[in-house]
Amino acid sequence: MRARLIPDLLNEAICAHFPDDVAAAITADSVAMAAAIHLAGQAATTPEELTTLIAAIAADVDDRLADWLTDRAEAPAAWLAAQIRDY
16 A cells, blocks of 8 residues: 555545544544554555454444543544554
């Protein structure tokens, strides 16, 4: 997968699989999104793998975690980056 495609693909996958408010919180965190983009490029070799990875991470987000990500997390995209790294 070409590195220049990863930011758009990751953003699309986040918006498609996370609730709207969670997706907005994650994608608004531009500094930590850079880390998520970098790790996504290492974790997935195709757009399909990236979409599958983000869908699996999003599937584990319950209401309590969603509330934390939107209301109290200092860096929601850093949380996503850690999930990508650890998945």
